[in-house]
Amino acid sequence: MSGSERHDGRGRLGNALSNLAVAVGCVLFLGGFAWGAVVYKPYTVPTDSMSPTVNAGDRVLAERIDSGDVRRGDVVVFTDSTWGDVPMVKRVVGVGGDKVACCDKNGRLTVNGEPIEEPYLRAKGASANGAPASPQNFTADVPEGQLFLLGDERSTSLDSRVHLQDPGQGSVPRGAVQARVDAVAWPMNGMVGRPEAFAALPGGVSSDGPLPLQAGALVVGVVLILGGSAYGPIAARSARRSRRPEASAGAH
Incomplete structure (x- = not known):
């Protein structure tokens, strides 16, 4: 597997984890809020x-x-x-x-x-x-x-x-x-x-x-949403930076 493919795979994994964290965070936040509103x-x-x-x-x-x-x-x-x-x-x-x-x-x-x-x-x-x-x-x-x-x-x-x-x-x-x-x-x-x-x-x-428990669900949900939203761009940027030296080396 080439370095480019390896970095692309890492970027896709980062995006998947980011999306998963945001999705779970939304479920916890909205679920905790709805639970609290009912109770x-x-x-x-x-x-x-x-x-x-x-x-x-x-x-x-x-x-x-x-x-x-x-x-x-x-x-x-x-x-x-x-x-x-x-x-x-x-x-x-x-x-x-x-x-x-x-x-x-x-x-x-x-x-x-x-x-x-x-x-x-x-x-x-x-x-x-x-x-x-x-x-x-x-x-x-x-x-x-x-x-x-x-x-x-x-x-x-x-x-x-x-x-x-x-x-x-x-x-x-x-x-x-x-x-x-x-x-x-x-x-x-x-x-x-x-x-x-x-x-x-x-x-x-x-x-x-x-x-x-409801307050805990809200807090964890917010942390996952913010963390997941931030992790995706960071992982993509890291993957792009890792590809640049390889591209430079290929040009020589």
Whole structure:
């Protein structure tokens, strides 16, 4: 095989690999984007009732879930006529059959008598010896099929505590939940974690959503598209440069 044929073969292989990388990258990018669009819905949070976890004006990504998948500790988007019939964002602290109360002698929320450590009530770096988990004491028995919800900004949040005198003692039906907040997309504050304190209770906490996998597919897709697009011209240029000395040598 002549040098020219060898270099041409190398150039064709480079072009083939380049095209393959771009094709796979497009599949990953478009697939990840479509997957995310099906699973997640964006919401803009209008108030500071979930601060510091989610602040007013934050853009969040909420995973569409079945009401049966809701667990304690989840930050959910729900709509209930008693609460104004508009989408609201709160944290689930009690499910059907739970007795939710506040506060114990250390100022903590309790669920079925178990004290719950709630680090998400404080900004990062803030002292653990802060205000109690609720400025007012309360007790609620959550009916089956219902959820008891609180905002993380307990001093101003209008949540289940406001509706304690309503039927269900401030709880809302599981079916009112539309989605679970998995991440703050803007500003990019990252994933909303699952509180460890609820993990020991029956049912545990919910598993992480697929957002990291979807984001990974998007990133890998972009890298393959850009890398494949750049590799083809580089390989062709390299093959042309390799042929030039041979052409010069043949002329002599």
